[in-house]
Amino acid sequence: MSKERLPVLYIKSGCPWCREALSFFNSNGVDLDVRDVTENAKDMDAMVSISGQTKTPTFEYDDFVVADFSVDEFLAELNEFPEVRQKLGISDDEN
Template identity: 40%
Template sequence: MKIIMYTKTGCPWCKGAIDLLNSKGVTFEEREVRGNAIFYKELVDKSGQEKTPTLDIDGEILADVDADQIAEYMKGKNIPGF
């Protein structure tokens, strides 16, 4: 499973999402969109919006979600530990 998380520095929901995935031992790539035009464009192109955190999980987009929504998604996909 490949996970890309689009984040913004100072975003409390991003911190919650990062903490959740780290606590479950889930590997992901973090892409900070502030100050990075390429990552920002990817975020908007993939999700149609600019809010964070937004996750790309094997091509499925979870836009503007919090840790509870991420956990619910992972449970629904039977990801171990959720």
């Protein structure tokens, strides 16, 4: 049985939206592979490759990608993908 890959959250240190996103995922118990693109050029290249842009936070989980988001924008996108929401274990009773 193959081990599921963790969702990846691309961040930049000092980014207030990134801190908000990290807080949101932590409060929902979502395990993440957090990658700071300011510290690793390969992570920046990977983020640009999957999202087509350089802004953070950017979230990647299999084919589900949300780039340059606030928590509200992330939840709005997640509502379109209930199976991803279920896999992440994020309840749909969030504000």
